[in-house]
Amino acid sequence: MTAIAEATLVESHMHYVSSQGANFSQSWLLISQNFQAIAARDGEVQQRSLNGPTARCWQGGLEHFEEDHLLKTCQKVGEEALALLDADNCPNTRCDLILAPDQMLLQIHESIGHPLELDRILGDERNYAGWSFVKPKDFGHLQYGSNLMNVTYAPSNEGQFASFKFDDSGNPAERAFLIKEGRLLRGLGSLESQTRLGQPGVGNFRSSGWNRAPIDRMGNINLEPGESSLNTMIESVESGIYMESNRSWSIDDYRNKFQFGCEFGRLIEQGRLTKIVKNPNYRGVTVPFWTSLSAVGGASEHQAFGTPYCGKGEPNQMIRVGHASPPCLFQNIEVFGADV
Amino acid sequence: MNTAMNKRYIEVLAEQCIKTLMALEELTLNFSGEDQTYVRFNGGHIRQSTSVQQNRVSITFQQSKRRVIFGIDLTGELTSDVALCLSLIERARQEVNILPEDPYCSPIEVSDQSDESHKGEIPQLEDQLADIAKASSHADLAGLLATGRQYRAIRNSKGASHWFENESFFFDYSLYTVNDQGDNKAIKSLYAGREWNSGALSDQIQDNIHQLAQLRQANRTVLPGSYRVFLGPSAVAALVQMFSWGAVSYGAWRRGNSALKKLIEGEMSLSPLFSLTEDFSGGLVPRFNSLGEVANESLPIIEKGRLKQLLTSTRSSREYAVPANGAESSEGLRSPVMDSGTLERPDYLERLGTGLYINNLHYLNWSDLQSARITGMTRYACFWVENGDIVAPIQDLRFDESLFRVFGSELEAVTHEQRTVMNTDTYGQRSLGGSKVPGILVKDFKFTL
Numbered sequence: 001m002t003a004i005a006e007a008t009l010v011e012s013h014m015h016y017v018s019s020q021g022a023n024f025s026q027s028w029l030l031i032s033q034n035f036q037a038i039a040a041r042d043g044e045v046q047q048r049s050l051n052g053p054t055a056r057c058w059q060g061g062l063e064h065f066e067e068d069h070l071l072k073t074c075q076k077v078g079e080e081a082l083a084l085l086d087a088d089n090c091p092n093t094r095c096d097l098i099l100a101p102d103q104m105l106l107q108i109h110e111s112i113g114h115p116l117e118l119d120r121i122l123g124d125e126r127n128y129a130g131w132s133f134v135k136p137k138d139f140g141h142l143q144y145g146s147n148l149m150n151v152t153y154a155p156s157n158e159g160q161f162a163s164f165k166f167d168d169s170g171n172p173a174e175r176a177f178l179i180k181e182g183r184l185l186r187g188l189g190s191l192e193s194q195t196r197l198g199q200p201g202v203g204n205f206r207s208s209g210w211n212r213a214p215i216d217r218m219g220n221i222n223l224e225p226g227e228s229s230l231n232t233m234i235e236s237v238e239s240g241i242y243m244e245s246n247r248s249w250s251i252d253d254y255r256n257k258f259q260f261g262c263e264f265g266r267l268i269e270q271g272r273l274t275k276i277v278k279n280p281n282y283r284g285v286t287v288p289f290w291t292s293l294s295a296v297g298g299a300s301e302h303q304a305f306g307t308p309y310c311g312k313g314e315p316n317q318m319i320r321v322g323h324a325s326p327p328c329l330f331q332n333i334e335v336f337g338a339d340v
Numbered sequence: 341m342n343t344a345m346n347k348r349y350i351e352v353l354a355e356q357c358i359k360t361l362m363a364l365e366e367l368t369l370n371f372s373g374e375d376q377t378y379v380r381f382n383g384g385h386i387r388q389s390t391s392v393q394q395n396r397v398s399i400t401f402q403q404s405k406r407r408v409i410f411g412i413d414l415t416g417e418l419t420s421d422v423a424l425c426l427s428l429i430e431r432a433r434q435e436v437n438i439l440p441e442d443p444y445c446s447p448i449e450v451s452d453q454s455d456e457s458h459k460g461e462i463p464q465l466e467d468q469l470a471d472i473a474k475a476s477s478h479a480d481l482a483g484l485l486a487t488g489r490q491y492r493a494i495r496n497s498k499g500a501s502h503w504f505e506n507e508s509f510f511f512d513y514s515l516y517t518v519n520d521q522g523d524n525k526a527i528k529s530l531y532a533g534r535e536w537n538s539g540a541l542s543d544q545i546q547d548n549i550h551q552l553a554q555l556r557q558a559n560r561t562v563l564p565g566s567y568r569v570f571l572g573p574s575a576v577a578a579l580v581q582m583f584s585w586g587a588v589s590y591g592a593w594r595r596g597n598s599a600l601k602k603l604i605e606g607e608m609s610l611s612p613l614f615s616l617t618e619d620f621s622g623g624l625v626p627r628f629n630s631l632g633e634v635a636n637e638s639l640p641i642i643e644k645g646r647l648k649q650l651l652t653s654t655r656s657s658r659e660y661a662v663p664a665n666g667a668e669s670s671e672g673l674r675s676p677v678m679d680s681g682t683l684e685r686p687d688y689l690e691r692l693g694t695g696l697y698i699n700n701l702h703y704l705n706w707s708d709l710q711s712a713r714i715t716g717m718t719r720y721a722c723f724w725v726e727n728g729d730i731v732a733p734i735q736d737l738r739f740d741e742s743l744f745r746v747f748g749s750e751l752e753a754v755t756h757e758q759r760t761v762m763n764t765d766t767y768g769q770r771s772l773g774g775s776k777v778p779g780i781l782v783k784d785f786k787f788t789l
Contacts, residue, residue: 002595002596038595038596038597040596043601043605043607044710045596045597045601045709045710047596047597122382123382123383123482123516124380124382124387124482126382126482126514126516126526127381127482127483127484127512127513127514127528128484130702131524209768211390211392211394211768211769212390213388213390215388248705248706248707248715249705250703250704250705250707250715250716250717250738251703251717252702252703252717252719252736252738253702253703253717253719253736254736257717257736257738257789259707259715259738259740259788259789261706261707261708279708281707281708283738283788283789285789311767314378314380314483314484314512314766315378315380315390315392315484315486315766315770316765316766316767317767318767318768338707338708338710338711338713339708339711339713339742
């Protein structure tokens with residue numbers, strides 16, 4: 001067994017002055033953590049981490065380093081890495097799928113956040129990260145997912161990784177619904193893109209540093225809580241899989257066809273979590289996938305994560321994003337394991 | 341770039357820092373910088389232009405197996421840069437004492453010296469832009485022009501002194517059209533080098549515009565399944581890049597994170613047609629690493645399907661008691677070259693027969709590390725081919741395949757022609773390097789979505 005522990009603390013200050021009269025300062029204390037265990041036996045290797053290697057990202061301080069709690073949860077990580085060595089592969093089938101909040105972060109990021117960026121819709125990103133299946137005419141009309149799907153741009157959530165007061169054009173960053181009851185309302189673009197596209201947007205013009213020009217970036221993009229719970233969802237599933245913690249991600253340049261892998265899975269049989277399965281993956285197409293959303297966990301299960309490594313732009317820029325979600329249930333999804 | 345930021349400047353700055361060291365203290369100064377103009381295009385127009393002059397130093401301070409690293413942007417004004425660096429060295433001196441001993445922290449031992457400069461012949465920016473505008477007029481073009489000077493330098497307290505300077509450009513672009521069904525279609529291209537040639541650029545873009553015509557036909561629907569495929573050099577370069585995600589890293593293998601574990605441990609082999617070398621002879625990237633160690637000009641990694649050596653850093657060398665081979669701490673390939681084969685250009689389509697001609701792949705990631713399985717998408721100009729003739733473009737497909745099949749059991753032929761695919765990454769600063777790869781013919785390649 002190999003154990004890895006990492007922490008990154010970034011203190012960041014920005015003073016913004018513009019010829020239009022803006023004059024403000026913002027400061028952030030950013031924390032990222034990785035607690036990981038790699039277990040190996042008889043040629044089998046399995047990796048498990050606490051929420052995924054890059055997901056534990058917040059603004060805050062020592063409250064995120066509470067030693068007793070961390071040691072206890074890290075012990076579980078080690079135990080699960082060992083348990084995965086003895087687990088069967090995730091079956092290759094179509095079934096119901098419950099995603100934990102630490103995988104929902106990736107699902108939201110890739111299949112909601114990026115396709116809604118107005119500069120992508122305008123084609124700025126076509127030569128690098130890609131375009132978007134979303135068209136300008138879709139705003140106000142496209143049914144992006146089931147009516148349980150409520151997605152916000154939430155830059156003012158205290159403690160979330162990509163919270164800020166103003167973007168890098170001095171535009172106030174304010175909470176707004178991007179998708180309400182499954183219907184697409186607005187995209188992620190600041191003043192410049194809003195003018196170019198003639199669509200409403202949000203305050204999200206951001207640069208990765210002094211040597212890069214700002215572009216439309218995600219901030220905190222959150223799936224709002226629903227009325228279900230993880231237990232209720234599990235009880236409702238006759239045959240399915242529960243997956244936690246991202247380990248693999250890939251999506252096409254229009255943000256349609258995706259394939260994501262997780263570190264840890266458990267079968268759901270007759271309304272109960274049963275055996276652990278290793279190498280759980282799933283794939284789908286964005287709008288049909290979100291249309292299959294059939295239950296959303298409640299506020300008490302709403303968890304915030306993020307990543308410091310969202311890449312985009314030419315020249316390239318790496319920036320931090322945050323995503324909060326409760327666990328969610330999707331129906332009839334293609335899941336599969338590893339080669340055996 | 342500030343004209344003061346040259347070899348002499350770095351030498352003086354380093355001397356000022358190194359002479360303040362006390363007993364048992366060691367120092368490595370790792371410099372990087374660029375004077376680049378980045379011009380972004382969309383719709384055939386300039387979208388954003390950024391001029392970046394940046395000089396950065398990473399200061400590695402070591403004492404008794406304890407290490408502190410600070411990074412800072414330099415101003416180009418010597419007095420203030422010396423003061424800045426000395427203040428960080430003093431801070432490192434204080435902080436290093438509170439760190440536990442790192443058993444794998446290597447004492448600084450290298451004292452090698454090297455000096456490599458590649459001058460370019462690059463016209464003024466306005467002339468480059470005029471050439472692009474003239475060659476691509478009326479085309480729907482998106483892309484990035486990066487042009488200018490880059491350097492890397494190392495100085496350490498044992499006397500190592502390295503300098504690498506490169507003056508070059510790349511124009512990484514794509515051209516767009518709409519096909520008969522109303523779908524967006526595109527072709528991707530790269531014009532890069534040290535000598536700008538207006539005629540060559542124009543010819544290349546005109547070729548691309550001509551090729552766009554093939555993409556205006558209606559898409560051929562290709563269902564998920566297994567097909568014969570020809571992968572062009574850009575697609576092969578994307579697959580070869582995955583070898584740098586731990587696959588050929590000694591440390592990753594020992595930690596259980598190498599996708600080529602079964603090759604390394606002799607359980608599986610790759611095709612005799614597949615050879616991969618870390619080859620610095622092209623001069624795209626310095627041979628010295630961030631510790632100032634110089635790798636051999638050529639390091640065979642895989643030869644005719646069999647492992648020759650893994651990339652081993654000094655840290656892995658100490659941790660696992662094996663020889664190092666000048667690898668960077670990340671133990672990734674810096675200048676990979678895949679050997680060419682015998683398949684000649686006129687025969688590509690005929691040998692493919694019926695299947696898919698794939699120019700580009702997109703967004704690759706491991707889907708199962710232990711079996712070296714990769715998922716990703718086809719992108720840009722990809723075609724359905726029947727009986728050696730291009731029939732129609734395809735809609736993008738998702739693949740899920742193992743390196744052990746693509747470069748192993750299913751590898752049928754390798755092209756004689758190789759292409760240098762320059763690294764176009766610009767995170768933080770413009771990257772150096774690139775890969776030199778051929779195209780490949782694969783007997784059976786799995787698409788899943």
